[in-house]
Amino acid sequence: MSGDGSLEWLRREGRIVVVGASLAGLRAAETLREKGFAGSLTMIGDEPYEPYDRPPLSKQVLLGVATADGTALPRRRALDATWRLGVAATGLDMAAGRVRLADGDEVPYDRLLIATGVRARPWPRPEEAELDGVFVLRTRDDSTALARRLAEGPKRVFVIGAGFTGSEIASACRERGLAVTVAERAAAPLVGALGGVVGAVAAELQREHGVDLRCGVMVTALEGDAAGRVRAAHLSDGATIETDVVVVSLGATRNTEWLAGSGLGAGPRGIACDAGCRAFDIRGIVTDDIYVAGDVARSPHPLFGYQFLSLEHWGNAVSQAEIAAHNMLSESADRIPHMWVPAFWSSQFGVNIKSVGVPSMGTEIVVAQGSLTDRRFVGVYGYQGRVIGAVAFDHARWLPFYQELIETTAPFPPPFPMVDRRPDGQRPMDADFPDPSVPTHGPTVTLSGYSPADRRMTFTPAH
Amino acid sequence: MTRSLLHEILDYANRADPYPLYEELRKTPVHHVDDGAYVVSTYYEIRSLLHDPRISSEARHLASTAHDPLAAAAQEEDGVLPPSFLRLDPPEHDRLRRMTNRPFGPPHSPHRVDGMREELHGIVSDLIDGIGDPGRIDLVDQFSYPFPVTVICRLLGVPREDEARFHSWADTIAASLDPDPDADPAERGKEAHEARMQLGMYLAGLIEQRRKNPRDDMLSALATAEGPDGAMATMELLSTAALLLIAGHETTVNLVTNGMLTLLRNPDVLRRLRADPRLAVPVVEELLRFEPPVQLLPQRTPLADIEVRGVTIPKGASLWLVLASGNRDPQRFENPDRFDPDRRDIQHLGFGSGIHSCFGAPLARLEAQLALSELARRLDNPRLLQDPPPYRQNAVLRGPRHLPIACDGIRP
Numbered sequence: 001m002s003g004d005g006s007l008e009w010l011r012r013e014g015r016i017v018v019v020g021a022s023l024a025g026l027r028a029a030e031t032l033r034e035k036g037f038a039g040s041l042t043m044i045g046d047e048p049y050e051p052y053d054r055p056p057l058s059k060q061v062l063l064g065v066a067t068a069d070g071t072a073l074p075r076r077r078a079l080d081a082t083w084r085l086g087v088a089a090t091g092l093d094m095a096a097g098r099v100r101l102a103d104g105d106e107v108p109y110d111r112l113l114i115a116t117g118v119r120a121r122p123w124p125r126p127e128e129a130e131l132d133g134v135f136v137l138r139t140r141d142d143s144t145a146l147a148r149r150l151a152e153g154p155k156r157v158f159v160i161g162a163g164f165t166g167s168e169i170a171s172a173c174r175e176r177g178l179a180v181t182v183a184e185r186a187a188a189p190l191v192g193a194l195g196g197v198v199g200a201v202a203a204e205l206q207r208e209h210g211v212d213l214r215c216g217v218m219v220t221a222l223e224g225d226a227a228g229r230v231r232a233a234h235l236s237d238g239a240t241i242e243t244d245v246v247v248v249s250l251g252a253t254r255n256t257e258w259l260a261g262s263g264l265g266a267g268p269r270g271i272a273c274d275a276g277c278r279a280f281d282i283r284g285i286v287t288d289d290i291y292v293a294g295d296v297a298r299s300p301h302p303l304f305g306y307q308f309l310s311l312e313h314w315g316n317a318v319s320q321a322e323i324a325a326h327n328m329l330s331e332s333a334d335r336i337p338h339m340w341v342p343a344f345w346s347s348q349f350g351v352n353i354k355s356v357g358v359p360s361m362g363t364e365i366v367v368a369q370g371s372l373t374d375r376r377f378v379g380v381y382g383y384q385g386r387v388i389g390a391v392a393f394d395h396a397r398w399l400p401f402y403q404e405l406i407e408t409t410a411p412f413p414p415p416f417p418m419v420d421r422r423p424d425g426q427r428p429m430d431a432d433f434p435d436p437s438v439p440t441h442g443p444t445v446t447l448s449g450y451s452p453a454d455r456r457m458t459f460t461p462a463h
Numbered sequence: 464m465t466r467s468l469l470h471e472i473l474d475y476a477n478r479a480d481p482y483p484l485y486e487e488l489r490k491t492p493v494h495h496v497d498d499g500a501y502v503v504s505t506y507y508e509i510r511s512l513l514h515d516p517r518i519s520s521e522a523r524h525l526a527s528t529a530h531d532p533l534a535a536a537a538q539e540e541d542g543v544l545p546p547s548f549l550r551l552d553p554p555e556h557d558r559l560r561r562m563t564n565r566p567f568g569p570p571h572s573p574h575r576v577d578g579m580r581e582e583l584h585g586i587v588s589d590l591i592d593g594i595g596d597p598g599r600i601d602l603v604d605q606f607s608y609p610f611p612v613t614v615i616c617r618l619l620g621v622p623r624e625d626e627a628r629f630h631s632w633a634d635t636i637a638a639s640l641d642p643d644p645d646a647d648p649a650e651r652g653k654e655a656h657e658a659r660m661q662l663g664m665y666l667a668g669l670i671e672q673r674r675k676n677p678r679d680d681m682l683s684a685l686a687t688a689e690g691p692d693g694a695m696a697t698m699e700l701l702s703t704a705a706l707l708l709i710a711g712h713e714t715t716v717n718l719v720t721n722g723m724l725t726l727l728r729n730p731d732v733l734r735r736l737r738a739d740p741r742l743a744v745p746v747v748e749e750l751l752r753f754e755p756p757v758q759l760l761p762q763r764t765p766l767a768d769i770e771v772r773g774v775t776i777p778k779g780a781s782l783w784l785v786l787a788s789g790n791r792d793p794q795r796f797e798n799p800d801r802f803d804p805d806r807r808d809i810q811h812l813g814f815g816s817g818i819h820s821c822f823g824a825p826l827a828r829l830e831a832q833l834a835l836s837e838l839a840r841r842l843d844n845p846r847l848l849q850d851p852p853p854y855r856q857n858a859v860l861r862g863p864r865h866l867p868i869a870c871d872g873i874r875p
Contacts, residue, residue: 350570368516369516369553370553370554374554376554376557378516397514397816397817397818397820398514398516398817398818399514400510400511400514400817401511401514401515401516404511416517416766416767416769417517417766417767418516418517418766419516419517419518419519419552419553419766420516420552420553420554420557421516
């Protein structure tokens with residue numbers, strides 16, 4: 001497709017369809033226009049709303065200091081797009097180049113970007129999930145409904161799952177003065193993403209803020225009253241928690257069902273794509289006209305042994321969207337790889353938590369700065385003698401340094417003196433991640449599969 | 464050769480335009496000045512060192528600098544007050560900065576700065592109203608200097624009638640920050656010492672008053688704090704208050720003056736700002752890149768031997784980070800020597816970066832935005848009477864000592 005003018009034609013009058021009208025979809029569309037795409041642009045989204053920002057939904061909105069309808073994403077530029085909002089995509093015909101919609105319409109494309117993201121994993125028993133007072137939290141509507149219920153002053157909120165979202169919900173509830181019980185299957189909150197050493201700090205933090213935290217337990221049943229309102233939760237240790245609001249926070253499911261049978265390499269783990277965001281078909285052949293970005297994508301990362309990473313991170317969605325858009329409009333020699341170093345943040349119980357790299361690949365951790373007892377520290381994760389990730393509690397300003405260590409595969413533990421490195425910070429500990437074969441709510445970084453190549457490469461950021 | 468380049472930068476004769484020298488400096492991103500300081504001048508290296516936990520801001524980690532007049536001149540602490548958080552590493556730095564932030568910014572005081580907007584506007588209006596002869600204005604003496612002094616005094620709770628004394632103390636102490644190799648360090652050190660003493664005694668008295676009768680100001684909040692870190696010791700509070708006073712106006716005066724100077728040299732931007740005061744936001748960001756009030760940070764030192772661009776900077780060496788040069792690094796910014804408020808990618812080093820990044824940045828931004836948009840709106844046909852204007856001695860806190868301008872009249 002190079003040299004024959006087809007790219008010129010695409011830029012001038014081609015048809016680009018973006019399925020998924022959230023952060024990744026919007027930023028990709030804006031990048032397309034910025035790079036001079038003058039053809040037709042169609043944005044398809046199953047929610048009736050224009051693109052909005054999700055991080056505030058589990059924080060400011062639940063605190064009542066912002067409303068869910070006030071989180072629309074700022075626009076970088078005018079899009080001149082056709083918006084098909086409130087209509088889900090239900091199928092893909094790769095051969096004909098068409099997306100089928102729930103209302104029966106078909107939208108033809110010359111290039112397709114899939115950014116359908118993830119949705120909250122529901123409570124597995126539908127009859128219990130439908131009880132009044134049982135919530136999940138992912139969308140603007142979810143957040144509005146939960147915030148309204150919290151404002152009514154429930155007697156107790158019960159959160160299932162102490163991952164980042166569950167912990168943030170518990171934090172918001174405590175800040176509103178509501179009684180909260182959190183049930184977590186693992187030994188501590190956040191262990192899937194950050195391991196047991198840091199999880200223990202998170203557990204202390206929750207308890208100190210008055211959360212009734214129950215770890216190492218499963219929820220066996222949710223019980224409703226005669227009117228169909230939830231009234232209690234039963235735990236595997238025999239305990240019963242009386243509650244009138246339950247928030248199910250068990251991680252996310254990737255929105256790929258609509259691609260079943262399409263021939264695209266899509267499944268429960270996401271849509272496999274190359275480092276240039278081009279989707280693989282089920283034969284493992286990379287497509288030329290279908291691109292993927294955001295939470296739904298899985299792509300190989302040279303820095304992490306070419307494992308396919310899928311990252312539910314805000315910054316990743318933006319970066320991947322921009323690269324997908326760039327590559328869509330570029331000759332193969334001008335394409336750029338998506339080599340974003342994973343990073344995410346959370347804010348809970350007055351603490352800013354931020355991480356870079358892939359902590360969950362780490363086997364050891366060392367507290368390089370500050371101290372766990374103060375709950376202000378940088379924890380550095382090691383994997384096979386190199387630095388693979390870092391997490392900061394109220395210490396985020398140092399993280400660019402650790403990102404450089406990760407990018408340059410620096411030795412672990414870091415051998416040099418640093419400001420505020422304590423005697424304890426010389427000694428690596430077992431990072432204490434749970435056995436990956438035991439299911440949990442899921443970390444925010446998942447690793448799955450390997451590429452055939454196993455070369456080491458020197459990774460240098462685009463300075 | 465390298466020595467002479469650094470001396471040229473510090474030479475007062477080059478104060479008006481050090482940027483060609485910075486360009487020369489960037490050819491060697493890590494300069495070693497004969498047995499003395501290591502000077503880093505390129506954007507990515509500076510930014511990386513600002514986030515490097517192997518770099519200390521504490522004077523005690525510096526190896527002996529007796530033989531190095533440049534490094535010695537860069538020392539401003541003299542034992543009257545304990546070091547402020549500017550010259551401390553974590554965890555002490557973090558604790559003091561956290562406690563100081565509590566009554567100043569989010570999350571505990573998100574409205575402190577924004578709540579001063581009207582008051583700032585009033586101060587700006589009064590100062591412009593008070594300009595006498597429009598044919599001969601010294602923008603520094605009549606506007607840029609009194610404005611931030613008044614603001615910082617009101618923020619802290621220093622009475623207006625004492626402000627004149629602050630001018631003189633702060634001036635003396637700020638001049639001692641200047642690593643000018645020609646001045647007599649002993650004499651200047653003595654003056655700075657005296658100024659610190661008097662400032663400290665004055666503040667101690669004021670803190671005592673505020674402890675008894677707290678008001679809605681920062682000094683009262685700091686003096687009566689009951690946060691999770693407890694109250695600040697009196698000596699710590701004195702250091703902190705002195706830091707806020709000096710940093711709060713010695714820098715902003717340059718930002719505002721450099722701003723007006725730059726606008727007068729770029730009349731098209733001045734015209735646009737007059738028509739649309741919202742342009743003040745990108746104008747001030749670009750100013751912080753183009754003419755940063757703090758040109759370089761001369762007070763860091765590595766805790767271990769570190770390698771930067773192939774040069775080993777030894778433990779205890781004096782490390783200078785030339786922010787103003789990094790801001791003009793063509794590796795980072797397109798057309799770096801062009802003043803362009805429409806620049807979209809503008810992550811300048813004007814406020815530093817990392818844990819020591821400018822504490823007062825939100826206030827400085829608001830002050831400069833209000834000052835420049837009001838000056839643009841109210842001065843009728845303003846023009847420079849002298850270009851370049853006469854500069855202050857200080858090469859670190861660089862800015863005009865006077866800015867003679869004229870205009871046809873003052874609009875209401």
